[in-house]
Structures are given as C-alpha cells and as structure tokens.
Amino acid sequence: MSTLALTGGRVLRPDLTVDRADVLVDQETGEIGAIGPDLGDDADTVLDATDALVTPGFVNGHCHVAMTLLRGYADDKPLDAWLSEDIWPAEAELTPEAIEAGAELGLLEMVRAGITGFADMYFEMDRVADAVDRAGVRARLGHGVISVGKDHEDAREDAETGLEFARAFDGAADGRVRTAFMPHSLTTVSEAIYEEFVPKARDAGVPIHLHANETNDEVTPIVEEHGVRPLEYARELGLLEPGDFLAHGVHVDETEISLLAETGAGVIHCPASNMKLASGMAPVQALLDAGVTVGLGTDGAASNNDLSLLDEARDAAMIGKLAADDAAAVAAADVVEMATAGSAEAIGLPAGRLETGAPADLAVIDLSGPHLTPHHDLVSHLAYAAAASDVRHTVCDGRVLMRDRDVRTLDADRVRERAAAEAAALVERAES
C-alpha cells in the first residue's frame, strides 16, 4: 500500500471547524485513511502543510474550460451582443486542437487554484476528457446541445452527439470522468429535442445539466409562450430530477425556488459571470433558506475572467449580501460550503468533505501571506482573503497534482505556449 501524508497543518472539517491534524491518504484506493495527530512517520510521500490549511478540493460546478482561449478577447458587453458579435464567431473557428489546448490551459489554472473537480459543457468533449485524464482531476462533462440556427435533423444530430458522448465517456479516466446530457438552455434547444432526448438521457442513466434563468431576456419569452415560469416549463419537459443541475438561476421566483427544493435539482451560482454580464443577482440566501443544493461555478473564462473558486466564493458572499440587502446573508461559511460540498453534491462528484473514507481530493492553502495575517478566523480567510496563489499543494483521488505550486501532471510552459499559439491563430481566423 502506497501512502501520502499531509503533515503539520490544520484541517477544515466537514462542519467547517478547523483543528490541528495530519491527513493520511491511501493512494491505492484514493481515499483518506485517517485524520489525526502524527500520521507522517511511515508515509511513502509527505507533503508539508505547516502554516497551512488542508481543505477539500474546490469544485467548479459550471465551466466551459476551453474558453480560456478567449479570456479577455471581448469584455464589457451584454450577454446577447457578446455571444453573437464576439464569442460565437470565434467559437465557430475553434478546432479540436484549439479546444484541447484551451482545456489544458484551464485545467492548469484550476489545479493551481486547488480545484479538483468541475462540470463542463462545450463541444469536442472527447478532447476535454483527454485533458481531464492527463490533468488528474474529476469532471462531469457534457456536449452542449443547441438547436437555434439548425433545422430539426441537424438539431437531432447534435443531440445524438451529446447523448453518445454521455454514454461513451461515463466512467472514463479510471472513473474520474462522469458525464451528463447537456442541452444548452430552455430557449436555445427546441421542445421537440427535449421531448425526444430527455427520456433517452434517463435511459442512459446520466443526469441533465443546462443553463436556466440566467437573464430576464431568457425568462420573458418562456412566460409569454408557455404561460409558466421557466423552471415550471423545465419540469414539464421532464427536467429537474435528482442529480440534474442548472447553471445560474438568477431570475427565479418563489415558486421556482420551491420547485428546486422539492425536486432536489441543484443550482450552480456563477456570481462573477452574472455581474460581468450584468445578468442580475441570484437570490442565493433564499435558495439556501429553502434547502436548495447550491454550488459555485466560474462559468467560462471569457465572462469572469479567471477560474478560481476562491474568487467565486468571495464574489458570492459579496453579491449575496447585496441581493438580500443584508450584510449577514450568504456568510463566509456558506460560500466555503458552496465552493466545496455544495458544488460536489450538485454535480454529483464524490468530494467536498475531508473525513476518513472520503475520496482524497484536497487543497493545501498557505496561510503565511501578509494578506492572511492574523488568523482570527480561517473560514473568513477562505471566503474573503485567500487567493488561488495561496494554494500550495493539490491532491485528487489520492494523487499529487501540484506540489509546492509546481503542477506535476501538466507541463506548464508547454501548455501556456500551445494555448497562446492556438489563441492567436483562432483570432486570426475569426477576424479574417
């Protein structure tokens, strides 16, 4: 049995208390074997956690990881114009190689940020799955199915691609890759596609992930056409089963919040994207009060513009208070929970809590920076003051992905160079 010990640090427990403890990992099973004093003596590998906090690996509940290639390509525009004028024309020029390069860049960034799991909706997802396999994290992946601008047969073919990917890749990368059927949204996928493919996804045994209630412009046409709120319409389409999860949920009313609580479907809150695209403020405290499972997502790097759950946790606390008009709302512990166990539960990955027998997906946060001094409250520091650059080590499934800020599974220089070259070539194609 090969073992890994994280020694000398403090540990964030599932109840979000912190105490001094070592963590011992069984690298064969990829699970946490023990948490307690003096566990480092006989371990095969030891990671130093002195002056640091061992936390669950962060889980990014909604991403389009290959979009790192478009980071900073077009900013400061409303969602519709941004998509139609900038993002979609650029995406039309994306090659499988570019998507793989972008995914590797995003994965490199996420491993450095202590992220050990994420959900991703994009296309050429076999390339993303390959990158996930190499990077060593967990993922819930799906092909983004879209009908707009396509005739029904083309739309069916796209949905078949999504279903086929979900079937073929579920359990890939030694089980670290799970899949979902991912229709883009309620307004960009036709009712006929939902009617045919939701049952097929259920038969395939994969959950469904979609964007929902992101902007008012998306809510209004559904209410006008169907006479019900979007999530009621979603329910009529057979969505919102347990295991399903939606991104955004900005414009949800009380009925829809109750529906989410009743069905057990999860919500991935994407505060940075919602602010940057002026989509609005999700009622996160109301969602939490209703008992909805809420996770955090970065969305793509083009609307964020980074992939850090620590940034997202801070943003969630900040905007959550504004939305509730209450500084006590969406507190530090809430956003730390959302960034770890909340996201993991919402997207259905076995992670988010440090306890014996749980998967060894964890991050070690260096507490020695002046910006993390003094140490009145380490949960507050995670929520409000820690940054991706404070992550010292990242471990997933018992494997060391980053040690002393050196990512071991990806070659950082090569990944950066390749992504920069692909991004430059992409812009040249898109603008020519």
Place this chain on the structure above:
Amino acid sequence: MSTLALTGGRVLRPDLTVDRADVLVDQETGEIGAIGPDLGDDADTVLDATDALVTPGFVNGHCHVAMTLLRGYADDKPLDAWLSEDIWPAEAELTPEAIEAGAELGLLEMVRAGITGFADMYFEMDRVADAVDRAGVRARLGHGVISVGKDHEDAREDAETGLEFARAFDGAADGRVRTAFMPHSLTTVSEAIYEEFVPKARDAGVPIHLHANETNDEVTPIVEEHGVRPLEYARELGLLEPGDFLAHGVHVDETEISLLAETGAGVIHCPASNMKLASGMAPVQALLDAGVTVGLGTDGAASNNDLSLLDEARDAAMIGKLAADDAAAVAAADVVEMATAGSAEAIGLPAGRLETGAPADLAVIDLSGPHLTPHHDLVSHLAYAAAASDVRHTVCDGRVLMRDRDVRTLDADRVRERAAAEAAALVERAES
C-alpha cells in the same frame, strides 16, 4: 546620478495603450527619465520586466491601514452592528504599538500588491506616518475626527489633534507623506466642529477627507434634520472644495453628482466594502459620465478583507455593471484608470501615469501565469484577471520597494509575527 532601469517589458501608457519599452528612472529626483527602447545598458540597477507589464503604482484612495489587525475578526454583519458590537470595542483597546504593527502589516501587503500610494484615516497617525516612512510609499494621512459619544470640549480636543497632525506631518518622509483634515462623516461629527475647524483646515492649507453617503441610514437623518441632501449639507459646511475627497458616495442622487462635478471634489469608490456591508451600489458610471474624479479604495481590511487594488478594480467593474444594469458600464479601462490616475488625482498625490518627468511610482505585473494567458488585451487582464500575487516589483519615488516579490523596506517575517502577536493581545483585551 544613480539610475534604475526596468527592461524587457511592456509599458502601460497614460492613454492605456500598451507597447514594448524600457523605463529609465533617475533615482536622485525619483522621476522617470525616459521610456523607450534599450535603456538598460548603463543603468546602475536593472529590474527584469520580461514577460511583464510596467504599470503606474496603484493608489488606494481610502483605507484604515491599521485595521489589518482586525481582518476576519468580525464578518457578515451590517455596518451599524459591526461597528458598535465588534469594531469599536476592539478599537478601544488599540495601543499605539498595535496600530504601528497593523500599519506595517497593511503596508507590507500593499507593497506586495503594487500599491505605491494611499489615503488613510485612523488615530495614532504619527505611528502610521512612521510606518509609511519605513515602507517607502506615499500617503495622504489624517487623524479621524469624531464627535459622537463626546462632549463638545472633548470633540474640540479631538479635532485639534486632527488639525495638529495635519499641520505637523504634511511633507514628512521626504515629502512622501501629505496630510488632510479628516472628519469621520457628516453624522458622526457635530456641526459646531465643522463650523470651527473647516476654516482652520483651509488656513492650514490641507484638504478635507470624510466618509459620505455610505448607507441610507446615514442619508435619511441628514435629509430629515437639514432638509437637504448630505452633499448639499456638506457644501453648506464649506466642504467639497477642490482637493477634498470623500469615501463611498454610494447613495448620491443626481443633484449631488452634479455638485461633485462642479466643485471638483473627488470620490473614492470602495466596492468591496460596499458589498460586504450591504451598503449598496454606487452609481459609478453616472459619476464618470458627469466628469467626477473617481478613485478606488479598499477601505479597512476588516470590511474587504484584503488590500489589493487589483481586486478592487475587478469588484468595481463587476458592481458598476450591476448598478447601471449594463454590461458595457464601468469597463476595464475605466477601473484601471480609477485604480491609478483616478485615485492619485482624487487624493492629491503626484502619481498614476507613466511618462517622462513623472514620479517613478510603478508596479511590474508578471504576465506569465496561466490565468493571464493568452494576451488578447492586457488592460482586460489588469481589470479582471490579475492578482496581487502577480506583482513582481514595486518602485516608489524611484526606490525599489519590492524586487522579485521580496519586499526590501520591511522585514516580512518580523512584521507578520509582530502583527499576529498584537492582534492576539488585542482580542484578549477586547473580549476580557
């Protein structure tokens, strides 16, 4: 003549364009001698700016730097309860030594974040001025004058302390320290104090800085008592002269925005603090459209919880779009301008633009991180993706304050240890 060259990088020009250039600094005058190609050959000191962007040093327009000791001490509470239940009782136990330790910690953090100038309102300000002198940055400092809870004679004495500090320390630290008269706010300082001391501050030739229009709870009583909006009341008190600047300006109406534009008084926007305390969303785009000078401030670390203008710039763009309900509002270039030239102009420090003859106050931002790849738009990266940890070197007044992330003017380990000890002792006193 001793010279410093920053070589191999790109330079952010005053019009926010970026081009490849070296920067040559005359260390005798502390000014930029030249910006152009190949300036490193004969320099006495060379700082490597390869794969990096040379920017103006960031200017933190509103801070209470010693409050780093209370970082994470009390979070997730509304302004009034947070002040009365947590912050004021703790502040009552602050010793001059604790304030100096907190100031050093905050200065260490700010130098690491590329901040070369700031405005600060607190007490025991001679200790803060000493720390500023050692750290090597510029500052606009003032004693926070307060009347509530005091009889008129005690309030007068406090105001005299503020005036005396402003007179005595203006021009300290070889001219890097400037001062202001700093009444805490319109509701916490009596009209009698304003009537007596505003003319005295004018005689002393120092500007006036105060908190204003931060929360609705602060606006309402002024409207009720005086029948005018707070900034009209401020004008009646003789405030809002050119050079004066106010912090927050969250709840300002159109009349007040016009008043700010007409008088030339500056506004320091503190987006993180305004979100964390649920104070509200300042109408930043409207302020910019009216031609008001707008800078950015972190406020104290207890309501932020860090001291990074890069975080603040991102926050300002994010909340500015929500406030305007427009993703095009408060764009990347706007927040970069606010974090540099905007703040410098508002608080009256000679900084914020890289050009020949300007003070050599600058930061060098490493662009090699995966989160800053690719390089479509470096101004976007400054606004949305760069972090304090990306700052490689910091220079102020021609002097190297940080080189390769090693702060030269302060002993980081000693500063952290001293601050942690003072913070622990402070909490023990406050809670005993």
